[in-house]
Amino acid sequence: MLFKKNNKKQRKVNNRIPFVGISFVGGFLFLVVFGNWIAPYDYEYWDMASMMLPPAWLDGGSMAHVLGTDALGRDVFSRLIHGSRFSLLIAVACIACYGTIGVIMGLLSGFMGGITDMVIMRLCDLWMSMPAIILAIILVSLMGPSALTVIIVVGIAGWPGYARIVRGECLSIKQNDFIRLARVAGCSNFRIMFSHVFPNIANTLIVLVTLNIGQMIILTATLSFLGLGTQPPSPDWGLMMNEGRQYINSAWWLVVFPGVAILMAVLGFNIVGDWLREILDPKQKLR
Amino acid sequence: MTENINKDLLLKIQGLKTHFFTKRGVVKAVDGIDFSIRKGEIVGLVGESGSGKSITSLSIMRLVPKPAGEIVEGKILLDNENLLEKSAEEMRQIRGNRISMILQDPMVSLNQILRVEYQIGEVFRFHKKTNGSLREKCINVLKNVKVPSPELRIRDYPFQFSGGMCQRVVIGMGIANSPELLIADEPTTALDVTIQSQILQLMKRVQQETGAAILMITHDLATVAQICSRVMVMYAGRIVEKAPVHTFYKTPAHPYSTGLIKSVPVLGKKIGRLFSIEGQPPSLLNPPAGCCFASRCNMAKEICHSEYPPEITLDENANHRVSCWLHA
Amino acid sequence: MQRYLLKRIFIGFLTMLVVITIVFFLTRVAGPADPTAILLPPDATPEDQERLRAKFGLDKPVMEQYFLYMKNALQGDFGESFRFGEPALELVLERLPATIQLAGLALFLGLSCGLFIGILSAVYRDTVLDRIGRVLALIGMAVPQFALALFLALIFGVMLEWLPISGRGGISHLILPVISMSMVGLAAYTRLSRSSMIEVLNSDYIIMARIKGVPYYRVVLVHALKNSCIPVITFIGMTFPALITGNVVIETIFSWPGVGNLVMTSIFARDYPVVQVIVLLLSFMVISINLLVDITYAYLDPRIRFE
Ligand SMILES: Nc1ncnc2c1ncn2[C@@H]1O[C@H](COP(=O)(O)OP(=O)(O)O)[C@@H](O)[C@H]1O
Ligand SMILES: [Mg+2]
Numbered sequence: 001m002l003f004k005k006n007n008k009k010q011r012k013v014n015n016r017i018p019f020v021g022i023s024f025v026g027g028f029l030f031l032v033v034f035g036n037w038i039a040p041y042d043y044e045y046w047d048m049a050s051m052m053l054p055p056a057w058l059d060g061g062s063m064a065h066v067l068g069t070d071a072l073g074r075d076v077f078s079r080l081i082h083g084s085r086f087s088l089l090i091a092v093a094c095i096a097c098y099g100t101i102g103v104i105m106g107l108l109s110g111f112m113g114g115i116t117d118m119v120i121m122r123l124c125d126l127w128m129s130m131p132a133i134i135l136a137i138i139l140v141s142l143m144g145p146s147a148l149t150v151i152i153v154v155g156i157a158g159w160p161g162y163a164r165i166v167r168g169e170c171l172s173i174k175q176n177d178f179i180r181l182a183r184v185a186g187c188s189n190f191r192i193m194f195s196h197v198f199p200n201i202a203n204t205l206i207v208l209v210t211l212n213i214g215q216m217i218i219l220t221a222t223l224s225f226l227g228l229g230t231q232p233p234s235p236d237w238g239l240m241m242n243e244g245r246q247y248i249n250s251a252w253w254l255v256v257f258p259g260v261a262i263l264m265a266v267l268g269f270n271i272v273g274d275w276l277r278e279i280l281d282p283k284q285k286l287r
Numbered sequence: 288m289t290e291n292i293n294k295d296l297l298l299k300i301q302g303l304k305t306h307f308f309t310k311r312g313v314v315k316a317v318d319g320i321d322f323s324i325r326k327g328e329i330v331g332l333v334g335e336s337g338s339g340k341s342i343t344s345l346s347i348m349r350l351v352p353k354p355a356g357e358i359v360e361g362k363i364l365l366d367n368e369n370l371l372e373k374s375a376e377e378m379r380q381i382r383g384n385r386i387s388m389i390l391q392d393p394m395v396s397l398n399q400i401l402r403v404e405y406q407i408g409e410v411f412r413f414h415k416k417t418n419g420s421l422r423e424k425c426i427n428v429l430k431n432v433k434v435p436s437p438e439l440r441i442r443d444y445p446f447q448f449s450g451g452m453c454q455r456v457v458i459g460m461g462i463a464n465s466p467e468l469l470i471a472d473e474p475t476t477a478l479d480v481t482i483q484s485q486i487l488q489l490m491k492r493v494q495q496e497t498g499a500a501i502l503m504i505t506h507d508l509a510t511v512a513q514i515c516s517r518v519m520v521m522y523a524g525r526i527v528e529k530a531p532v533h534t535f536y537k538t539p540a541h542p543y544s545t546g547l548i549k550s551v552p553v554l555g556k557k558i559g560r561l562f563s564i565e566g567q568p569p570s571l572l573n574p575p576a577g578c579c580f581a582s583r584c585n586m587a588k589e590i591c592h593s594e595y596p597p598e599i600t601l602d603e604n605a606n607h608r609v610s611c612w613l614h615a
Numbered sequence: 616m617q618r619y620l621l622k623r624i625f626i627g628f629l630t631m632l633v634v635i636t637i638v639f640f641l642t643r644v645a646g647p648a649d650p651t652a653i654l655l656p657p658d659a660t661p662e663d664q665e666r667l668r669a670k671f672g673l674d675k676p677v678m679e680q681y682f683l684y685m686k687n688a689l690q691g692d693f694g695e696s697f698r699f700g701e702p703a704l705e706l707v708l709e710r711l712p713a714t715i716q717l718a719g720l721a722l723f724l725g726l727s728c729g730l731f732i733g734i735l736s737a738v739y740r741d742t743v744l745d746r747i748g749r750v751l752a753l754i755g756m757a758v759p760q761f762a763l764a765l766f767l768a769l770i771f772g773v774m775l776e777w778l779p780i781s782g783r784g785g786i787s788h789l790i791l792p793v794i795s796m797s798m799v800g801l802a803a804y805t806r807l808s809r810s811s812m813i814e815v816l817n818s819d820y821i822i823m824a825r826i827k828g829v830p831y832y833r834v835v836l837v838h839a840l841k842n843s844c845i846p847v848i849t850f851i852g853m854t855f856p857a858l859i860t861g862n863v864v865i866e867t868i869f870s871w872p873g874v875g876n877l878v879m880t881s882i883f884a885r886d887y888p889v890v891q892v893i894v895l896l897l898s899f900m901v902i903s904i905n906l907l908v909d910i911t912y913a914y915l916d917p918r919i920r921f922e
Contacts, residue, residue, distance in 0.1 A: 096870070126630060131856035134894055135865050136880050138641050141890070218759045222864060225761045226879065241765060245868075252769055259762035267757035274753075350825055352817065354741045375831075383828030390826075398820040400836050402917050412825045444917045460827060528776050 011044065018275045021183040024268025033083040040064075040075060043082040043235040047073040055253050068253045076253060079235035080261050086236045087265065090147055091216035093211055097155030102162025103205070107197065109163060110170025117167075124160035131156040132219065133226075140228045150220050158212075159201055165208065169201045203280040211273035214266040237262050297500050298347070298468055299310040301325040303361030305339075305346045308579060311518075314571045316342040316356070316606045318524035321598075322408040322466065329501040331511035332533070334521035335548065339571070341391075342519070344470045347502075348388055349378050365468070384414045387466040391473040393453035397445035403429075405458060424463075432459040432489060440507060451482035453568045455489065462493050469494075470502045474509065487513060512536065517606070520544050523579035524571055540601055541607040542584045578612065588612055616920055621908065627902035634898045635891070636686065642887045643673075669699065673719055692890040693895075699882070700808055703888040707896060714873030717792055718862050722734045722851075725797035728744025730847065736805065737812035737843075738835055748805060760861045764795035781870040788869075789842055796865040797822060801860065807850055811843040818842075845915055851910035853890055854865025863865060 031038065051073035054061045059069060077115040086217070109120040136153040143149050182191075221238030223229035230236040237258040244254025307314040316339045324330050332340055334532055346358055349370060363370040365385065370378065389581050390396040397406060407425040422441070429437030432455040445453055455476060471490065475483040491514050495499055502516055511518050511532060520528040520533050520543065528541040539545045574583065576609050581591040591612050599614045601607040659717045668674045671694075672683065693704045717766040758766075768791060772780030779788050802887065815821065816839055824834045859875075866875035874893055881889040913919040 008698055066677075086796060104862055125632075128853065130857070131859040131897060133860040134897055137878060138894070141882050141885065143643060156887065162878070207708060214757065218757075221759055222860070224862065224869060227883075238759075238761070241762065245765060248765065249773055255765045255769060259759075261756075262762055263758050266759075267754065270753060282793055335795055345822070348826060377829050379830060381828075388826045390823055392819060395819040396823040398824070398842070399918060401838070407825075409824065409829050413828050413830060432808055444916055444921075446919070457823070495872060538788075 018271045020085075021268050021271025021275065024264050025272050028084055028088070028268060030188040031081050032088050035150060036082045037087055039078040040130055041078040043074070043079045045074065045078070045231050050074065051121045052247070054251070054252055056151060067257050068251070069255050070240075070251070071247060074233075075259055076240075079240060080257060082235070083235040083240065083258070083261070086230065086266070087207070087221065087262075088151060088213075088219050090220045090230070091213050093151045094154040094158070094216045094220065095212050097151055098158035099162055099205075099209065099212075101155070102159035103166050106163040106166025108175070110167040111197070120163065120169075124163055127160045128156070130157065136204035136228050138221055143233060147227050147230045147234070152221050153223070153275045154216065154219055165204060166201060166206075169204060173197055173200050194220065207273060207277045207280055210276055212271060213240060214273065217262060217266050289468050295325040297324050297326045297365070298502075299362075299367075301362040301366040302309075302345070303343070303346060303352055303363065304359045305342050307352075307355045308358050309355055312435060312572050315524050315574060317346060318571075318572055318574070319361070320524075320526045322519055322526060324500050324502060326467070327494075327500050328517065329503055329515045331493075331515035331518040332504045332521055333506055333508060333511060333518060334341065334503060335506055337571070338521045339524040340471050340521055344388060344472050344502065344504060347470065348382060348386065349373075350382075356523065362428070380414065383410055383460075383466075384464045385466055386468045387461040387472045388470040389454070389461050390501075392477040393450055393457050394445075394477070396457055397453055399444065399446050401444070402441075403445060403448070403495055406442075406445075407456065407460055407463070410460050412423065412598060414464055428459040428463050430460045431462070432456070434459075450478055451486065454478060454482075458486070458489060458493065462497055462499065464498055464592070465497045468502065469499045470504070472504045473506070474503075476505070476507075488562060489513065520547065523574060525579070525610065527580070527611065528609045530609075531592055533576050534602070534607050540607065540614055541580075541611050542586055542613070578610075586613060618822060618911070620906070623906055627906065631895060631898055632900060635685075635895055636895050637816045638680075638891050639684060640677075642890065643677060643680065651697075671695075684816045693892045695880075696886055696889050698886045698889070706889060707877065707892045710872060710874045710877050711896075713871060714862060714866070714875060717796065717865070717873060718858060720760050720789065721796035721861075721865075722800065722858060724793060725800030726804055726851070727845075728797075729801045730808050730844075732801075733805040734812050734835070734840070734843070735810030736809045737816060742812060746808070751806040752802040752809075755798050756806070758798065760795060760799055761864050761868060763798055764791070764865055767791050767795050778836050783872050788909070792865050792869045792871055795868075798860050799861065800854065803854065804847060804850070805842070808843060811846045814840060815839045815843040841915060846910065848908055848911050848915065852905045853905045859897055859900075 026034050047069075049063065050062070050069055051066050051071055053069040054071075055068045056063050056066045065075050066076065067075075067080065069075055070079075105124075109117045132153065133159050136149075139149055139153050143152075220229060221236065221241075222233075224236045224238030225242045227242060230239055232239065240258040241255055243250065244258070247254055299494070303317055303320050304315070305317040307316055311615050318339075320343065322330075332343070334340055337340075342351065342356070347363055347370070349358070351358060358371060365381070370381070373381070403511045404422065404425050405429050405538070408421050410428075411421060413423055425441055426437045429440060434440055434452055434455050440448070440452075448456065454477075455536065458474070460472075475486050475491065478486060487510060490501065490503075493499075494514075500588050501514075503510065505511060515532055517529065517531050519526050519539060522543050528535075528539070528544050530540070535544065536548060539548055575592070577590070577592045577594050578584070578587075578596055581587040584591065596610045596615060601609060601614065630915070651664050651671070651673070655667060665674070672680055675683070682848060687694065691704065693702070695701060696703050696706050699706060732748050732752075736745045739745055768780040770771075771778045771791060778791050780791060782788060821834060821838055824838050827830065829838075860871070863875035863879060865871065866873045867879050870876065872898070877891045878890060880886075
């Protein structure tokens with residue numbers, strides 16, 4: 001009885017490619033690259049004659065502004081498209097910044113061991129207990145809000161995560177014979193670090209970066225939303241929502257479309273990241 | 288049919304198949320095995336790791352790892368009742384009560400963050416056999432398996448026990464309800480050599496006291512020689528030979544069994560080099576047609592590669608059977 | 616264990632000293648402009664400004680300011696708010712209950728629902744329930760808190776007019792802020808507890824418990840739950856800073872009269888004494904939460920206790 005039923009049931013094999021995620025990421029990257037040609041208007045172009053227009057399919061909307069316009073008569077659709085580039089650039093800059101610091105710290109910590117290791121790890125602990133927002137607040141009060149501030153804030157806030165993972169990888173790789181051999185063969189520590197360890201952690205890093213882009217898009221948008229990040233007239237999605245917030249009673253589209261854009265982009269990167277982790281990191285070192 | 292009316296018969300397995308449906312394909316961990324165990328006997332199940340011994344035993348318990356694993360075919364008859372037709376609750380009442388099991392690694396088969404007393408107590412708590420206080424019963428369990436100062440140790444956590452002591456605790460839990468069948472899945476593999484023999488002695492004593500049948504899974508033929516009366520050899524998800532222990536050592540019939548026996552160092556005898564079986568065990572993912580051992584067998588014939596051999600009876604009372612074309 | 620805790624408390628105290636020092640110098644020394652410039656009316660004379668600077672002690676050398684500040688701080692005096700002229704500490708403490716109410720509820724909701732869904736998902740792995748749980752968790756991780764807050768405010772506040780979207784009052788004022796603040800945590804805890812539970816459910820001691828004939832629900836609730844909670848508990852400590860960030864965002868959006876709101880207005884008004892107190896308070900909370908996490912951890916895992 002038990003097995004007859006199960007025999008008939010076709011077992012699904014679970015190695016599907018996540019088309020939803022890939023298409024979101026693909027669409028996002030497409031906008032980043034070809035945005036200038038697609039967007040009907042420049043992101044700074046404003047037109048007082050057509051301000052606060054609703055999306056095209058509502059009463060009073062026009063096809064000239066598919067997703068409506070904001071209080072200055074700027075085209076929401078165009079600003080969203082241009083905003084994709086801002087979001088990705090800032091996110092990537094942040095990751096590049098703290099990724100570099102993190103990887104270097106992790107390599108140093110894992111390879112040198114001893115006091116270096118201890119100091120770096122203590123620093124990590126201290127750092128991780130610091131809310132990003134507090135760092136942002138302090139730095140913004142020093143430098144004033146700007147995209148650069150955001151990159152610096154996130155850049156110096158995020159490195160411990162990378163450092164820990166890279167350190168862990170180093171420690172396990174160090175046990176391998178080929179590293180010992182390289183040492184015997186007279187390679188310097190530095191040479192070993194970069195030519196032997198790096199290729200070994202490349203997969204881990206790819207997964208980590210993909211998963212991080214989503215988080216960074218959220219964090220930078222949050223800072224912009226709070227007025228601590230990029231400043232007008234930048235078409236940053238977080239900033240657009242901040243500006244649209246005042247009109248939430250009358251112009252919902254100013255809040256909803258940028259929000260959905262962030263959601264789709266982040267969702268895409270998260271799904272693709274999870275997928276990559278499954279194929280590149282079978283041992284599930286990252287969770 | 289004759290076996291079915293045999294009053295001594297405890298467990299009978301017919302055509303059992305347990306498969307894993309994984310991303311890479313179907314792993315046929317157990318692929319059609321038949322055997323039976325009589326009341327109170329100790330039967331050895333040997334085979335190299337990955338041959339499906341553990342999955343066989345988990346299938347008997349109906350605890351095949353979900354969701355990938357599934358029993359797809361066969362019958363498991365305990366006293367002529369098919370365990371595969373039991374409801375989950377009926378099966379739960381059988382586990383730990385009529386059938387019980389010991390796992391390979393004692394250090395991970397106990398929950399490290401719960402007290403030993405609680406974990407032993409569970410054996411009694413969920414089977415309605417209440418007489419005496421729970422604590423006393425737990426202390427008795429430890430006494431029974433010779434754990435020193437049981438009154439104190441019962442308050443400890445498993446990580447405060449040594450590996451051998453943990454295995455004693457697990458054995459104690461296994462026999463606490465006097466099961467009819469005890470499955471011991473490599474109970475000594477994870478232990479030190481000196482402890483190993485102590486544990487084996489303990490199991491033998493326990494078996495004599497309770498009269499339980501034991502299915503002793505191992506890949507160590509010395510263990511089999513010490514305590515088993517019959518032995519079954521498993522290879523790539525199938526049982527290739529069944530024999531009484533003395534027959535098995537004297538006249539092994541399957542080439543794989545011969546290899547196994549030759550690879551055991553004999554005490555006192557000086558041998559130049561241990562025999563070992565060449566080649567890799569086959570993948571259970573895409574098993575070859577025919578006999579799985581054919582590719583490693585130096586006596587393989589043509590038919591060995593194309594067709595799986597039938598089970599052949601070698602003696603008059605059908606105790607020695609082999610699945611091999613050489614005897615057909 | 617006790618010695619370890621004492622050591623942790625001592626290190627925490629040192630950390631706070633470091634934080635307070637860094638914030639002091641960053642704001643007072645490297646700060647961009649004189650805070651008094653904002654506070655005075657446009658027609659104020661330089662003499663007025665001097666008087667104000669003297670009042671706040673800003674005319675003294677920096678090191679002297681620092682030592683004075685530290686001396687007072689150790690006695691519980693953190694200076695007066697530039698904006699309100701009230702003691703900064705009182706100003707912040709007044710706002711604290713509102714923040715604790717909001718953040719505490721959000722943490723509780725996220726954690727309890729996340730654990731519940733994650734465990735169900737793991738136990739009923741690969742069923743429809745699990746699929747739904749995973750998709751929801753995936754989406755929950757991808758929506759920024761501020762976007763969710765605005766969406767909810769738009770739907771339930773503006774369009775349906777069911778719930779208030781600003782200020783603090785009865786329970787109805789709590790619903791939207793708490794839900795929008797807890798969602799990220801909920802999603803993250805769901806994912807974590809699911810994967811941790813799956814790992815635990817595959818371990819030998821779970822099989823062993825089932826071999827003994829323990830009912831499955833008991834196996835899950837007694838054996839698996841405690842074990843799979845350990846990584847989740849550590850995760851609370853790790854993500855607490857993110858909770859604080861979320862709190863600032865949500866308080867700003869819903870005009871919640873809490874500390875997060877105060878810090879945003881203070882920073883734009885250059886009200887440094889208040890900012891300093893808040894930073895100190897937050898690092899205090901981070902440190903104590905991590906301590907609490909460690910204690911819970913030791914409670915759950917006897918291996919730590921007996922070390
Ligand atoms: N959870 C699982 N998923 C997929 N395959 C499994 C799983 N567990 C066991 N197997 C497969 O079943 C086979 C038999 O395993 P097992 O019974 O543990 O071997 P043994 O106990 O004889 O060493 C192995 O080859 C393994 O690949
Ligand atoms: Mg095994």
